[in-house]
Amino acid sequence: MVSSQFPPENGHSQIVSVTLTDDAGRAISCHVEQWLEVDGQQYALLSPEDVPIEIFTWQTDKEEETAILLEDDAEIDLIFSTAEAVLQELNLTLKRTALTLTVTGELPPIVEDEILTLDLEDETFDLESEQFQLLANFFHQDQEYAIYTPLDPLMFFARLSATGETELLSPEEFQKMQPLLEAQFLEQLEQ
Secondary structure (H helix, E strand, O other): OEEEOOOOEOOEOOOOEEEEEOOOOOEEEEEEEEEEEEOOEEEEEEEEOOEEEEEEEEEEEOOEEEEEEOOOHHHHHHHHHHHHHHHHOOOOEEEOOOOOEEEEOOOOOOOHHHEEEEEEEOOOOOEEEEEEEEEEEEEEOOEEEEEEEEOOOOOEEEEEOOOOOEEEOOHHHHHHHHHHHHHHHHHHHHO
């Protein structure tokens, strides 16, 4: 479920910002980075207005330490107030938004020694590196957690319905549409 601030006009959208809402009723405001049309359907590339963050914990297995992304809502609920307090010390406000946690405030400068690089496999088993800037570390019940923000922008693909609602593409739809959308966006960028 999604709502937008401005209705489309004459089949050409003037929407500059949308609010996406998840099944739990959490919302996230996003900038519309670009619109495009594929087979008569309007799609948008969105980025969160606030800074996205990820919380990792560490798992040690025989001398090797692995970063584990915290995705379970119940575990996030348990550590949220601690993470919120730690970020307040940096003048950052943690928000429980749809799709990702976000913060508002001015991020500290990037420190090269505090960048986490993760090699992620996608559905085609291609390795892709993603880098994150460390914001803070904290402990909760003897477990260490680290709060990072991605250095690459976080983007979402959505479609504009006939009624002017912006709907996030499901993972299955995104996988099906990804090659077409990426080709269209690249074509528009080259113009």
